[in-house]
Amino acid sequence: MPYKNPEQQRAFQREYQRERRASLSGTTKSNKTLNPEDTQTARSLLELLSTVIAEVRAADGDTFIKARLTAYLISIGLKCVETAELECRITDLENSLLQDKRA
Numbered sequence: 001m002p003y004k005n006p007e008q009q010r011a012f013q014r015e016y017q018r019e020r021r022a023s024l025s026g027t028t029k030s031n032k033t034l035n036p037e038d039t040q041t042a043r044s045l046l047e048l049l050s051t052v053i054a055e056v057r058a059a060d061g062d063t064f065i066k067a068r069l070t071a072y073l074i075s076i077g078l079k080c081v082e083t084a085e086l087e088c089r090i091t092d093l094e095n096s097l098l099q100d101k102r103a
Contacts, residue, residue, distance in 0.1 A: 023061045041087065046080040049073060 003009040053073050056066055 021065065041084070043084050046077060046084060049077050053077070066093055077078060 003012065019098060056069050056073065061068065
């Protein structure tokens with residue numbers, strides 16, 4: 001919508017973008033509260049992240065914004081997987097060292 005006044009045009013664009021971003025939230029909100037016990041391990045964080053990704057994909061909104069958000073969350077998920085694998089390996093090493101000390 002063309003405006004002669006540049007200030008009106010900026011105000012319109014600002015409001016348009018706000019409404020566009022707000023449409024991503026939709027009506028599907030998670031009622032789950034985040035407990036400290038849920039975030040103790042990388043595996044539990046990965047499960048929480050998969051829930052959030054499913055909620056983003058199911059939400060109504062702009063496809064481009066959903067795609068960017070999903071890609072960002074997937075990159076975080078990859079870091080969680082790497083951390084979970086390292087956590088498992090460190091735990092195995094600690095257990096083997098404790099068994100060697102006892103023997």
